[in-house]
Amino acid sequence: MPRPPKRRMVEFLPPCDHFKPAGVPLAELEEVQLSVDELESIRLKDHQGLDHEACAQRMQVSRSTFHRILRSAHEKVAAALTEGKSVRIEGGNYRLLGRHLCRQCGGLWRARDDEACDPICPHCGCEDVVKGVPTHRRRRRNRSHRRGGWR
Numbered sequence: 091m092p093r094p095p096k097r098r099m100v101e102f103l104p105p106c107d108h109f110k111p112a113g114v115p116l117a118e119l120e121e122v123q124l125s126v127d128e129l130e131s132i133r134l135k136d137h138q139g140l141d142h143e144a145c146a147q148r149m150q151v152s153r154s155t156f157h158r159i160l161r162s163a164h165e166k167v168a169a170a171l172t173e174g175k176s177v178r179i180e181g182g183n184y185r186l187l188g189r190h191l192c193r194q195c196g197g198l199w200r201a202r203d204d205e206a207c208d209p210i211c212p213h214c215g216c217e218d219v220v221k222g223v224p225t226h227r228r229r230r231r232n233r234s235h236r237r238g239g240w241r
């Protein structure tokens with residue numbers, strides 16, 4: 091049996107998962123689907139300005155895989171901008187790092203794989219959710235505490 095493709099690590103879900111050209115009815119628009127891992131490649135390379143090596147490490151893929159993801163992402167965004175298509179961000183082969191935090195009840199839970207871009211709090215059911223809260227925050231604080239010295 092072939093192994094399932096390796097999931098790409100994603101640290102971020104977009105605040106908005108659908109973009110459309112202004113003034114054109116949705117029904118008349120063609121849509122481009124950008125996967126969540128493709129968006130992550132754009133975010134790391136083009137928005138944060140990391141080099142390919144660092145991006146590949148962050149997403150836990152090889153450099154050539156990262157290059158392929160980024161290229162596909164660029165082609166889709168370019169097509170949308172030049173041909174006036176809407177962009178929907180959904181799907182993809184990824185695992186979300188971090189956890190979600192509910193602004194209403196303070197509930198914190200591990201992001202599920204392939205979770206929708208609009209997670210709902212499993213504790214109180216509300217949608218006022220901060221996505222992808224990094225899980226390494228506490229470890230970092232502990233380290234700096236230790237540097238300060240235990241006396």
Ligand SMILES: [Zn+2]
Nearest residue numbers: 192195211214
């Ligand atoms: Zn809640």
